[in-house]
Amino acid sequence: MTSTAAAPVRAWLRFDWTMLVWLGLAAVLVFIVVNPLIRLVLASFEVRDGVGYTFDNYLTAYGRPRYVQALVNTLVMGAGVAALCVVFAVPLAWACSRTDMPARGFVRLCVLAAFIMPPYLGAVGWILLAGPNAGWINRAWVAMTGATEPLVNVFSLTGLIVIMACNLFFFVFVFTTSALELVSSEMEDAANILGAGAVRTAFRITLPLIYPAILAGVIVVFLQSLALFGVPALIAIPARYPVVTTQLWQFFESPVRVEVAAAYAIPLLGITIGLLGLQRLLLARKGYVTVSGKGGERRVVRLGAWRWPMFGFAATICLITVFMPLVVQVQAAFSRAWGRGFSLDNLTLENFRFILFEHQMARQSVFNSVTYAAIAALIAILLSLCIAYIVNRKLLRFSGVLAFLCMAPFVIPGIVLAIGFYAAYAPPPLALYGTALILILAFATRALPIAYASNAAGLRAIHPEMEEAVRILGGGRFMAIRRVVAPLLKRSLVGAWVLVFVPTCQELSTAIFLTGPNTRVMSVLLLDLSEEGKLEQLSALGSVLLVITVIIVAIGFRIVGRDFMLRRT
Amino acid sequence: MKRRDVGRVVAGATAAGLVGRTAQARLSADAEKVLYEAARADGEFTWYVAHYSTEYANRYAQAFTAKYPGVKVNVVRATSGVVYQRAMQELKVGTPQVDVLGSADIGHYLEMKNKGQLETFRPANGATLLPRLRDVDPDGQYHVTGFGLMGIIYRKDKVKAEDAPKSWLDLADPRWKNQVALSHPAFSGSVATWVVAMTALHGWSYFEKLEKGKPQIGRSLLDTNTMLKTGERLVGIAYMPQAVQDIAKGEPLGLVYPSDGSVLIVGCSAIVKGARKPAAARLFMEFLQSEAFSRMLADDFQEPTRPEVTSRSGVSLATTKLIEQSAADVLKGGPAARERWRDTFGA
Numbered sequence: 019m020t021s022t023a024a025a026p027v028r029a030w031l032r033f034d035w036t037m038l039v040w041l042g043l044a045a046v047l048v049f050i051v052v053n054p055l056i057r058l059v060l061a062s063f064e065v066r067d068g069v070g071y072t073f074d075n076y077l078t079a080y081g082r083p084r085y086v087q088a089l090v091n092t093l094v095m096g097a098g099v100a101a102l103c104v105v106f107a108v109p110l111a112w113a114c115s116r117t118d119m120p121a122r123g124f125v126r127l128c129v130l131a132a133f134i135m136p137p138y139l140g141a142v143g144w145i146l147l148a149g150p151n152a153g154w155i156n157r158a159w160v161a162m163t164g165a166t167e168p169l170v171n172v173f174s175l176t177g178l179i180v181i182m183a184c185n186l187f188f189f190v191f192v193f194t195t196s197a198l199e200l201v202s203s204e205m206e207d208a209a210n211i212l213g214a215g216a217v218r219t220a221f222r223i224t225l226p227l228i229y230p231a232i233l234a235g236v237i238v239v240f241l242q243s244l245a246l247f248g249v250p251a252l253i254a255i256p257a258r259y260p261v262v263t264t265q266l267w268q269f270f271e272s273p274v275r276v277e278v279a280a281a282y283a284i285p286l287l288g289i290t291i292g293l294l295g296l297q298r299l300l301l302a303r304k305g306y307v308t309v310s311g312k313g314g315e316r317r318v319v320r321l322g323a324w325r326w327p328m329f330g331f332a333a334t335i336c337l338i339t340v341f342m343p344l345v346v347q348v349q350a351a352f353s354r355a356w357g358r359g360f361s362l363d364n365l366t367l368e369n370f371r372f373i374l375f376e377h378q379m380a381r382q383s384v385f386n387s388v389t390y391a392a393i394a395a396l397i398a399i400l401l402s403l404c405i406a407y408i409v410n411r412k413l414l415r416f417s418g419v420l421a422f423l424c425m426a427p428f429v430i431p432g433i434v435l436a437i438g439f440y441a442a443y444a445p446p447p448l449a450l451y452g453t454a455l456i457l458i459l460a461f462a463t464r465a466l467p468i469a470y471a472s473n474a475a476g477l478r479a480i481h482p483e484m485e486e487a488v489r490i491l492g493g494g495r496f497m498a499i500r501r502v503v504a505p506l507l508k509r510s511l512v513g514a515w516v517l518v519f520v521p522t523c524q525e526l527s528t529a530i531f532l533t534g535p536n537t538r539v540m541s542v543l544l545l546d547l548s549e550e551g552k553l554e555q556l557s558a559l560g561s562v563l564l565v566i567t568v569i570i571v572a573i574g575f576r577i578v579g580r581d582f583m584l585r586r587t
Numbered sequence: 588m589k590r591r592d593v594g595r596v597v598a599g600a601t602a603a604g605l606v607g608r609t610a611q612a613r614l615s616a617d618a619e620k621v622l623y624e625a626a627r628a629d630g631e632f633t634w635y636v637a638h639y640s641t642e643y644a645n646r647y648a649q650a651f652t653a654k655y656p657g658v659k660v661n662v663v664r665a666t667s668g669v670v671y672q673r674a675m676q677e678l679k680v681g682t683p684q685v686d687v688l689g690s691a692d693i694g695h696y697l698e699m700k701n702k703g704q705l706e707t708f709r710p711a712n713g714a715t716l717l718p719r720l721r722d723v724d725p726d727g728q729y730h731v732t733g734f735g736l737m738g739i740i741y742r743k744d745k746v747k748a749e750d751a752p753k754s755w756l757d758l759a760d761p762r763w764k765n766q767v768a769l770s771h772p773a774f775s776g777s778v779a780t781w782v783v784a785m786t787a788l789h790g791w792s793y794f795e796k797l798e799k800g801k802p803q804i805g806r807s808l809l810d811t812n813t814m815l816k817t818g819e820r821l822v823g824i825a826y827m828p829q830a831v832q833d834i835a836k837g838e839p840l841g842l843v844y845p846s847d848g849s850v851l852i853v854g855c856s857a858i859v860k861g862a863r864k865p866a867a868a869r870l871f872m873e874f875l876q877s878e879a880f881s882r883m884l885a886d887d888f889q890e891p892t893r894p895e896v897t898s899r900s901g902v903s904l905a906t907t908k909l910i911e912q913s914a915a916d917v918l919k920g921g922p923a924a925r926e927r928w929r930d931t932f933g934a
Contacts, residue, residue: 084929150765150803152819173803255771256803258933271668271773271925274675357817378645378662445680452677452684534677534684535633535661546665549774549806550641551813 040414043405047423050463054438055287055430061441062280075281079269088265089285092244095178095261099243100236102183106335107190108232109328112220115198117319119328128336133188134567135340136524138248138544139560141172141181142553143343145252146350148172152357154346173257181253182243184339189242190235197231198224203317216319230301237293238428244286245431247527248541252548262286263433263527270531276441283434290430351557369558379538384562387540390454391523394461395469395515401462402470403511407503410477411485421470428467432527435460440531452534460528465518472517476510477503509578516574520567614711614873622873623655625866631659632867635674636689637667637776638733638854640809640829643887650883651874658867666807667692667776674859678704681861686868689732689856691808692776694917696729696855705729706858708869712876716892720853723914729857732875735890736849736902736909737781737808740825742815743841752822754847755785759796767802768814768823771934773925774806777826777852782928783920784850784910794931804934815840826852831888831900844902848910 063071080086113119114126147153150168159169171177201224209219247263254261262282269279321328350356351369358364373380405424409417427435439460444451484506485498493501504511526541533542540563547556614622626632636644641664648660663670667690677683690696699705709727720731739758741751752758758767772779785793803820805811811823812830816838827842827849834840856875858868874880881891885899 149817149819152817157818251806255806255934258804260929260934268773270672270676274672274679276679355816372642376645376649377641378648378660440676440680444676444682449680449682451680451682531676535635535663536684538663546663546669547641549666549669549810551805551807551810551817552641553813553817555641 037414039404039408040416040420043401043408043420044423046401047420050459051423051427051466054435054442054463057442058280058283058434058438061277061437062284064277066275066277075275075277076284078275078278079282084260085265085282088260088262091259092262093289095175095182095259096240096243098175098179099182099186100240102179103187103190103239104232104236106183106187106339107235108194108225110187110332110335111191111194111198112224113321113328113332115195116224116316117321117325117328119321119325119332121329121332125332125336128340129188129191130571131344132184132336132339134520134571135185135344135564136248136526136541137182137185137246138252138526138541138548139347139564140184140339140343141249141252142350142548142556142560143347144172144177144181144184146346146356146553147342148177173253175257175259177257178249178253178259180338181249182246183239184343186239186242187335187339189238190232193231193235193238194228197228199316201227201316206319233297233300237297240293241290241431244289245433245527247433247530248545251545266433266437267530276437279437280441283431283437286431286434347557347560350554351561353554356554356557369554370562373555373558373562379535380543380559382536383538383540383543384566386454386537387523387563388566390458390461390537390539391519391525394458394465394522395518397458397462398465398469398518399473399511399515402466403473403507406470406473406477407499410474411482421474424470425467427463432464432525433531435463436528436531439463439528444532451532452537454537456532457529457537457539460532461522461525464525464528465522468521469514469518472510472514473507476507476514479510480506513574513578516570516578519570523567523570524563613715614877618711619870619873622866622870623658626655626864626870627657629864629867630657631661632686632862632864632871633661633663633684634687634689634871635663635665635670635685636687636856637665637670638689638691638852639664639889643889647880647883650880651871654874654879655870658870660871666774667695667779668771668774671695671776678859678861683859683861683863685859686862686864687856687871688859689854690776691852691854692779692917692921693723693729693853693855693912693914694779694919694921695776696724696857697914697918699857699859700724700726700728704860706860706862706865706868708858708872710869710872710876712873712878715894716876717894720892723853723855729855730872730876731853731892732856732872733854733884733889733892735826735828735852735854735900736844736904736907737777737852738825738827738830738849739822739843739845740812740815740827740830741822741841741843742818742839744839746821746841748841751841751843752845753843754845756789756793756847758822758824759793759800761800763822764800766821767797767800768805768811768820769797769802770805770808770810770824772921772928775808777808777850778824779921779924780852780912780917781824781850782924783917784848784912786920786924787916788847788910791927791931794928798931802932804932812840827902828887828889828900835888844907846908848908849902850910850912 062075063073065072110125110129114122147155148170150156150171150173153172155170156168159165206219206223209223214222244262250261250264254264266279266282269275269282349360352366353364354366354368355364402424405420408414409421439456443456450456480503484502488498488502524541526545529539529542530545533539540559544556544559547559634648639647644662644664648662651660652658670688670690671692674685674688677685696705705728707727710730713721713730716731720734723729723731739752770778772782803814805814808826809829811825812833814820815823816833830840830842856872858865858872862868876892878893878895881893881896885891885896888900890898890900
């Protein structure tokens, strides 16, 4: 009797340990990924201030031509951004990774800088540059030509697209670069031998081979652009170009219609899923295997006479995406009135004094941004590390589900996630609205995919045999992790943390719906400042944000080496 | 800076002269002490405010803490629309973060009152405000804490005074194409009030004519001042006290009080129902209606709310043609105005 009773108990105990871990991780993921999405879908069918379910929210959300127009506008904008990102990034990636173009390292650094500059700050820079009457470019243009019409107008669809592309082309660059670094020169040589020139080879051989990477980059950029909130708030309102995110915001006006907002957001999720399906379809029937065990050689393409024109192209992009917006912004930050230009009597530290000492909330917001991003990044790293470890070492069944849930938030627009979090955790019983916790959790969710991708890549490089050695010598699994895996992964973990920290510290579209008065972050404060058009103070706070980000990235460089940002995500 | 110091002295002297005959209803020293003790126990409170600029709101908050050490103010300055929206988001889930709400859209208060979202509290100081500002809400749920006129501003260095628009209708004149600065009624409560007033005065076709001139549309009403200062636009609608402040700082702005009537914008404040720091909120409401605060308003060229403080805004309310909107008008007209605005302007 005793033995038959003990056996199931022992089996139960053995079974329970791993299952508990799985359940624990799954529970966390359900809490921060699945539940907000379910609540979003449920909310879209809820009757406002009532009980029961209805389809009316969808009729309201899409019942007005203007609301539908905003969705169409957004898709047009997203397509434009994606196209421009390809134009910016693909030649640049090729030039940086495969050619002898001058100053390649510097160009890479600029691409990184373009990514570090949050899109809403880029927008501020471009307002200073291309405001129709006051912008630097237009004033110069009018002064030089005597024209009455401005040369460029930032408050337009083009303006929106350029500003977004300036920040987002980083993704296409990274994806393309990592793919190019896997394409061996042998295939290009084959084309050359058969008589194709450099250009023909690039278009017929290299480009088709890296097409999946470009496509992945395009989809990421498209989805990211749909979800941006700050740039539309700054540009789309004066441009009279309503988009989905500004429309979603309107549903929170009086009276607050969370249900309608949820219904309006659902198609965004639909678009996301549709795009990923399309990607599968496009790539399904072709083979793109370029990496074989033999490892081809990758040689530098000599550009010859095209070296400097190529550099000119790269320099122009660096100028547009980083230097021009940055210079005018720094000028504004140190100006009494930015329009008065670069002169000594216009120079002041007043904006910084106001932001750092006079403003009641600014210092708090700097502190909040940094601590929330740091904690959220830590949570995302630890959680994704556990899951990546389990998946990589095949410790548990169904670990693929955990991996999928980790990656899922990558394609959920931040603003949609925020509405889901609001619907799920703002009301009682949890009543998390206005707490730091709801922001940190939402940030962690947003950060999870990049953290997971980074950790999974890091773990793949560590062979299990070292852990097995520990276990053979009598150490447990946790000792193996603590004494072997963790030390080996240290650099990779720091890199992943920085990679996640930077965008989280600048996050706006999730924060805007979840922030409370005591949990305001810099991005939200910047948006509030932008309402009054006080671009000098805004630029000063923006500079503080940039300096903090650059310091963190520089520390990351020191610890992990400069390439951590350019790892495939 | 000097000019302001002179102003302070003048305002102070006037106030000192008045002390003798202002033994009317006010917050007594004893009541103040009791309230302050309770507020100190709260330690801090949160103020959502739309009707002062970021700069001034922060300065007033500092002045409050200087006067009442130990009571910190968390200032959230945004437009009336945004402030209201955040408050609604909080109230909807039953966790109000805001204690004192200050909006320039008086319709917001009526709506909140109708929904039972405001606390009844009558500041003792309120009884001696300027007569026309007393008891805007007969039930004592929201109170005037600032007011001013909305008019037209123009770039004095680029537009001659005789060429400047004289009336609201003039802004729609084709010669101001690409040069008009407006703000958005869904964000700015003042602009919402203005849109309701203009619809009543000139009909919606007025906005259709304005739209033909391709105005630039900001969010806060204060943004139009910025658009003019940077040279982005030449003429615009404006909150006049802000423009007077800018002129005092040397900005080349000209003021026009429109012949078809300046719109009276009343900024109110109220304590939100279920506020977590009620005592601090009450003390702050008293502060906002106090003489000391009115003096600060006057020093900043805003309209003081108390009779014993002299306005320095340079405009006489008695002789200026005014357009006044009741809370009911704004509440009734506001949502429709915002909706039509978006249809007409596409933003």
